[in-house]
Amino acid sequence: MNFDLTPEQDQLRDAVRALGRKYGHGYFVEKAKAGAHTTELWQEAGRLGYLGVNIPTEYGGGGGGITELAIVCEELAAAGCPLLLLVVSPAIAATVINKHGTDEQRKRHLPGLADGSQKIVFAITEPEAGSNFHRLGTVARRDGDDWLLTGRKCYISGVDEAGHVLVVARTEDASTGKLKPALFIVPTDAPGLERSKLDMEILSPENQFLLYLDDVRLPADALVGESLDAGLPALFSGLNPERITIAAMGAGTGRYAIERASGYTATRTVWGGKSIGSHQGVAHPLAHAAVQVELARLMIHKAATLYDAGRDLEAGVAGNMAKYAAGEAAALAVDTAVQALGGAGMTTEYGVATLLGAVRAGRIAPVSREMILNFVAQHVLGQDKSY
Numbered sequence: 350m351n352f353d354l355t356p357e358q359d360q361l362r363d364a365v366r367a368l369g370r371k372y373g374h375g376y377f378v379e380k381a382k383a384g385a386h387t388t389e390l391w392q393e394a395g396r397l398g399y400l401g402v403n404i405p406t407e408y409g410g411g412g413g414g415i416t417e418l419a420i421v422c423e424e425l426a427a428a429g430c431p432l433l434l435l436v437v438s439p440a441i442a443a444t445v446i447n448k449h450g451t452d453e454q455r456k457r458h459l460p461g462l463a464d465g466s467q468k469i470v471f472a473i474t475e476p477e478a479g480s481n482f483h484r485l486g487t488v489a490r491r492d493g494d495d496w497l498l499t500g501r502k503c504y505i506s507g508v509d510e511a512g513h514v515l516v517v518a519r520t521e522d523a524s525t526g527k528l529k530p531a532l533f534i535v536p537t538d539a540p541g542l543e544r545s546k547l548d549m550e551i552l553s554p555e556n557q558f559l560l561y562l563d564d565v566r567l568p569a570d571a572l573v574g575e576s577l578d579a580g581l582p583a584l585f586s587g588l589n590p591e592r593i594t595i596a597a598m599g600a601g602t603g604r605y606a607i608e609r610a611s612g613y614t615a616t617r618t619v620w621g622g623k624s625i626g627s628h629q630g631v632a633h634p635l636a637h638a639a640v641q642v643e644l645a646r647l648m649i650h651k652a653a654t655l656y657d658a659g660r661d662l663e664a665g666v667a668g669n670m671a672k673y674a675a676g677e678a679a680a681l682a683v684d685t686a687v688q689a690l691g692g693a694g695m696t697t698e699y700g701v702a703t704l705l706g707a708v709r710a711g712r713i714a715p716v717s718r719e720m721i722l723n724f725v726a727q728h729v730l731g732q733d734k735s736y
């Protein structure tokens with residue numbers, strides 16, 4: 350059992366940490382409040398190769414794995430810059446296209462994803478289906494060689510920043526007549542694709558959208574992979590990277606909050622000469638949150654290691670557990686940090702309450718804590734499926 354990062358991974362962590370600190374949470378909040386994006390940070394991370402760490406070198410990436418991308422997600426979040434689009438673009442879209450796309454799709458999209466000049470966001474959630482992906486109603490029909498996509502998607506992050514959206518639709522299987530999933534790379538300016546921004550109570554420079562697809566016409570090569578058979582494995586291939594990187598972002602956010610709070614409580618005095626952190630009522634909740642974050646980090650490391658070793662099924666269990674643990678730990682850490690900071694915790698200046706919405710959302714998306722508990726109950730504990 351090895352708990353150490355390689356020297357290269359250590360260097361990556363230090364370098365990403367330095368980049369994150371150069372921008373910091375103040376920058377993240379300023380952009381969010383202005384309705385702007387963290388473009389400078391994204392572009393610099395792209396130039397430095399951090400956005401493409403998991404993309405093969407032949408496409409301009411770093412040739413690493415999800416372990417490396419999780420380091421990038423965690424360290425930027427630990428500097429107060431949790432970038433959700435790292436999860437949808439390099440983690441989900443790049444993995445799906447690299448593993449299941451055609452040669453032509455890899456050549457067309459991976460270099461831009463690697464250097465950050467291109468973003469591809471991910472659209473699976475639908476208003477009627479919610480957590481039940483078996484109910485997806487977005488349908489792709491053949492029209493000659495073309496495809497026509499019709500349906501609705503909700504909460505889709507980053508559509509305004511992306512050139513393409515990877516849309517999960519359903520197609521009719523000619524052999525069985527049943528609908529089966531298929532993924533399409535859809536230009537965000539395609540005729541028939543409309544979007545409207547959702548008002549969310551999350552302070553973030555990244556936005557969520559409703560998407561309306563009304564007979565969006567796509568060429569045959571918009572379908573991910575050589576045939577419809579690629580659909581299901583392509584969809585599943587995005588799940589582990591998604592779980593692991595969102596977990597890393599949660600752990601980083603938890604670290605950030607605890608660091609902000611413990612720096613404050615170690616020096617703030619209101620009862621004579623002793624710091625408020627000397628009171629166990631203040632220190633223990635922070636220590637408890639630190640333990641939860643560290644446990645989550647351990648599971649993230651395990652999940653990423655299993656995934657990069659090609660042990661997908663085991664990585665699925667570990668990745669779900671890591672996502673659950675990190676989601677809970679991040680929410681606990683931010684809430685605890687706000688409390689320890691007192692009134693300062695609610696100020697913009699101390700930069701902790703600004704994360705309350707994001708960590709709350711992290712217990713719901715991209716997969717809710719309840720759906721993970723369902724997964725663990727069924728696949729680890731052998732319980733009957735309840736739904």
Ligand SMILES: Cc1cc2nc3c(=O)[nH]c(=O)nc-3n(C[C@H](O)[C@H](O)[C@H](O)COP(=O)(O)OP(=O)(O)OC[C@H]3O[C@@H](n4cnc5c(N)ncnc54)[C@H](O)[C@@H]3O)c2cc1C
Nearest residue numbers: 471472473474479480504505506710714715717719720736
């Ligand atoms: C900030 C944010 C960003 C997002 N970005 C994206 C994106 O980029 N792309 C995308 O496709 N989606 C995105 N989503 C959507 C997200 O994946 C969904 O919100 C999530 O999967 C839950 O679906 P739902 O909101 O429809 O909840 P519902 O399915 O309606 O569930 C509501 C509640 O009921 C619980 N529940 C439902 N079924 C069960 C069950 N069988 N057992 C126990 N509990 C159950 C859920 O856990 C949840 O707590 C985003 C969401 C948010 C908040």
